[in-house]
Amino acid sequence: GQSLEQPSEVTAVEGAIVQINCTYQTSGFYGLSWYQQHDGGAPTFLSYNALDGLEETGRFSSFLSRSDSYGYLLLQELQMKDSASYFCAVRDRKGDDKIIFGKGTRLHILP
């Protein structure tokens, strides 16, 4: 089966950098995605990695190591509006459209 592990909560200071980790177990692997969700809202797509390495999108970056079944989301220059929950998600096998989410990491930002 599939499973994803990520910390339940992370706290950081405004203007700082924070890293949210995700480890996964799947029978196959196609790609790792990251989503942001504010309270009362719907998840929105942030980033996607299919190959090893770092993908950068503005203040957000995502890293993948397929050999370690591990990835992380890096948020730089934290702003108060980044206070939200962050989810990693994985598609189990190429060609299978089943996409599973981790339980999410709640990011608290202190002024």
Added chain:
Amino acid sequence: NAGVTQTPKFQVLKTGQSMTLQCAQDMNHNSMYWYRQDPGMGLRLIYYSASEGTTDKGEVPNGYNVSRLNKREFSLRLESAAPSQTSVYFCASTSGQGPDTQYFGPGTRLTVL
């Protein structure tokens, strides 16, 4: 483009009642999904559909049925609602090709008394 739309936004049911949650997307996406979200549990996949006419079970399918009516619409039915089905339900879609970018609807907040 409206993206992914869901109806209703809120619903209160009594135990044993039935209802259908509606979802539609206007992005010509192949794949559609139903998730439920409970506090501390993240998003759990109920059912998904890779294309019109096909549906598959996800992690928590018991108590639910789905219909992929056409490429645009994917409905979720609760035949006999139970308090354990109190949750927020999200519909999502993705093109099924290239990067896994899922687009989510605004959600349906369901309470079963």
